[in-house]
Amino acid sequence: MSRPVLRVAVGIALGCLLVAPFALAEEAEDPFADADLENAAEINEVCAGCHGEYGQGGKDGEYPRLAGLPAAFIARQLDLFRARERENLAMVEHTDHRQMPDSDIRDISAFLAAIELPSRLPPVDETAADFNAYERLMATKRIVQIPRAEGDAVVGERIYDKECASCHGRDGLGRERDAVPMLAGQYTGYMLRQVDKYIDKRRVHDPSDPDAEELLAAFTAEELRDIFAYLSILDD
Numbered sequence: 001m002s003r004p005v006l007r008v009a010v011g012i013a014l015g016c017l018l019v020a021p022f023a024l025a026e027e028a029e030d031p032f033a034d035a036d037l038e039n040a041a042e043i044n045e046v047c048a049g050c051h052g053e054y055g056q057g058g059k060d061g062e063y064p065r066l067a068g069l070p071a072a073f074i075a076r077q078l079d080l081f082r083a084r085e086r087e088n089l090a091m092v093e094h095t096d097h098r099q100m101p102d103s104d105i106r107d108i109s110a111f112l113a114a115i116e117l118p119s120r121l122p123p124v125d126e127t128a129a130d131f132n133a134y135e136r137l138m139a140t141k142r143i144v145q146i147p148r149a150e151g152d153a154v155v156g157e158r159i160y161d162k163e164c165a166s167c168h169g170r171d172g173l174g175r176e177r178d179a180v181p182m183l184a185g186q187y188t189g190y191m192l193r194q195v196d197k198y199i200d201k202r203r204v205h206d207p208s209d210p211d212a213e214e215l216l217a218a219f220t221a222e223e224l225r226d227i228f229a230y231l232s233i234l235d236d
């Protein structure tokens, strides 16, 4: 082996040795890795009364969609409800320590985060011999397609890309790693209610970034409407 090649080989080997333990440590730290999904399915029977069987939300956003939110985000909201730091009369009785120990929060958060909801049904041939009407009906229940909200989506896109995309993602799907929730695929009315809460300081927008606090208050009602009009078409 010539010297430069040897040097590269040694470099790569050392690199692996250095990186491997960190990669392992990160894996071991995933607090949701050993979630008990059977227990979660039982807990979800309670949640389903309001949020739907698949965490799809309900009543046009009176109950938010939970499916596909980052597990760490769901867990943090449950902690906040339990500590009464985020008000929510509907949920208080479900989140006290007796009803919901930390291990339950871990389980249900991992369970809901893993549910994928399509925004449209794949086309099928209803006259085909193997067409199953019941299966089709069940699949329909999982569809979440946010209706187009009023406002100028073109203006909304411009504001969104500049002011929101850095955290919530260009595609509006949030960031699992940093527990940032998706905004595309969430109900417009629900999100507008949350914006009011952030502006009135009844919720904290981004605990790690004090500027996010003031961000939403800086927009006019019309600009906010435009942002959410844009978000409502992202899942089309």
Ligand code: HEC
Residues within 6 Å of the ligand: 043, 044, 046, 047, 048, 049, 050, 051, 062, 063, 064, 065, 066, 069, 073, 074, 075, 077, 078, 087, 088, 090, 091, 094, 108, 181, 193
């Ligand atoms: C009685 C109805 C009801 C039940 C049962 C219920 N929730 Fe909720 N939940 C709500 C409402 C209403 C909100 C929205 C509150 C708001 O507007 O801030 C909410 C909000 C949430 C949020 C915040 C979502 C977000 O995007 O910020 C999470 C997470 C959540 N619920 C999880 C659960 C879990 C897990 C269960 C089952 C253990 C559950 N909920 C049971 C009514 C309910």
Ligand code: HEC
Residues within 6 Å of the ligand: 064, 073, 076, 160, 163, 164, 165, 166, 167, 168, 179, 180, 181, 183, 186, 191, 192, 194, 195, 203, 204, 205, 206, 207, 209, 212, 215, 216, 227
């Ligand atoms: C610095 C990062 C950052 C920026 C920029 C940002 N957000 Fe957020 N946003 C977050 C985080 C983190 C959360 C979750 C906060 C929590 O735990 O309550 C959040 C939550 C939200 C929620 C509530 C979602 C839910 O399911 O409860 C809405 C609505 C929202 N943001 C809208 C916006 C809009 C609109 C913009 C741009 C004008 C924006 N955000 C810009 C970090 C950010």
